Amino acid sequence: MQLKSCQRGFTLLEMLTVATILVILASAVIPMVKNGMIRQQEVELRRDLREMRTAIDNYKAMADQQKIKSPPVENNGYPESLEVLVEGVPLTGKAIKMRFLRRIPVDPFTGKAQWGLRSAQDEANSTSWGGGSVYDVYSLSDRKGMNGIPYKDW
Numbered sequence: 001m002q003l004k005s006c007q008r009g010f011t012l013l014e015m016l017t018v019a020t021i022l023v024i025l026a027s028a029v030i031p032m033v034k035n036g037m038i039r040q041q042e043v044e045l046r047r048d049l050r051e052m053r054t055a056i057d058n059y060k061a062m063a064d065q066q067k068i069k070s071p072p073v074e075n076n077g078y079p080e081s082l083e084v085l086v087e088g089v090p091l092t093g094k095a096i097k098m099r100f101l102r103r104i105p106v107d108p109f110t111g112k113a114q115w116g117l118r119s120a121q122d123e124a125n126s127t128s129w130g131g132g133s134v135y136d137v138y139s140l141s142d143r144k145g146m147n148g149i150p151y152k153d154w
Helices: 012-064 082-087
Strands: 116-118 136-138
Touching: 012 082, 012 136
Parallel strands: none
Antiparallel strands: 116 136
């Protein structure tokens, strides 16, 4: 049996070099993946807020046109809660209900289907709901967006 003078395989130095390169590449990719995940959550938050605000506006428009059972006068045509938008409101003169939302969306940053609410009587920057009607919604997250604006101000 003869031994070959050159054996095939990798040296320890080559293995360490490859491992070091892989660690450097991984450390560059991880922040990009984290930013991508945050960006996706921000897109979802914007979509959820737009969906709820559109539902509130549609409710108000139909109430003003008297196409749905009118809310109490002190609500100025706005719904009493987000649940009303999901449960639906009877159409005027008909037995069917008009639904404005399928469900209350989950806030991607808090993980809950709970949102901050403002009524038409509340101040624009109010953090407490005065009750009665839902004029606007906002996130209850304490975090700031990638643009530096807190999510609750979106």
